[in-house]
Amino acid sequence: KNQVEQSPQSLIILEGKNCTLQCNYTVSPFSNLRWYKQDTGRGPVSLTIMTFSENTKSNGRYTATLDADTKQSSLHITASQLSDSASYICVVNAGNNRKLIWGLGTSLAVNP
Amino acid sequence: NAGVTQTPKFRILKIGQSMTLQCTQDMNHNYMYWYRQDPGMGLKLIYYSVGAGITDKGEVPNGYNVSRSTTEDFPLRLELAAPSQTSVYFCASSTGTDGTEAFFGQGTRLTVV
Numbered sequence: 373k374n375q376v377e378q379s380p381q382s383l384i385i386l387e388g389k390n391c392t393l394q395c396n397y398t399v400s401p402f403s404n405l406r407w408y409k410q411d412t413g414r415g416p417v418s419l420t421i422m423t424f425s426e427n428t429k430s431n432g433r434y435t436a437t438l439d440a441d442t443k444q445s446s447l448h449i450t451a452s453q454l455s456d457s458a459s460y461i462c463v464v465n466a467g468n469n470r471k472l473i474w475g476l477g478t479s480l481a482v483n484p
Numbered sequence: 485n486a487g488v489t490q491t492p493k494f495r496i497l498k499i500g501q502s503m504t505l506q507c508t509q510d511m512n513h514n515y516m517y518w519y520r521q522d523p524g525m526g527l528k529l530i531y532y533s534v535g536a537g538i539t540d541k542g543e544v545p546n547g548y549n550v551s552r553s554t555t556e557d558f559p560l561r562l563e564l565a566a567p568s569q570t571s572v573y574f575c576a577s578s579t580g581t582d583g584t585e586a587f588f589g590q591g592t593r594l595t596v597v
Contacts, residue, residue, distance in 0.1 A: 406583070461526075469581040470532055474527040
């Protein structure tokens, strides 16, 4: 069964600190993996996409990694800001956009 | 550039009532999607469309209907509302289906009582 598991379920950090969110998947076939940020009461917004051949990709303070062999991805947030408080969702594409496997997300709270 | 716009943002329905969730996009995207998001669950695809006049079922289509008469609009119809349809509904659009980014609306929070 195709699954995407994220950890931790929730996380609280202080402003300015770094954190790393994890995503493990058992999806086949694998097309790509995308990280979304979802603010409370809003729709998800894409942060980055990882394809099979990519190991690391950065988008500002966000850095995503992918290990296709172990089927793991991580999202590292550097120098967190209050505006980073949101749910971060890992989504694996199993062939096309009609076959997206969504994780449950990690709820991140950044406190002053 | 408005992107994907959904209306209404909130709605309370009584069991058995009907309603249409509106979705419009101004990015000229061919592909559009309807998802529902329930607490403790990942997003589930209800229906999708690959272009005007073409729609198909997703993972959880029962109790819903859609139409796509124009590129811009993709309304979702609930005919006989049930408590199980209480959820947050998101409309999205994309240029393609091979992993291209999907742009989401702000969502409609629907409660059926």
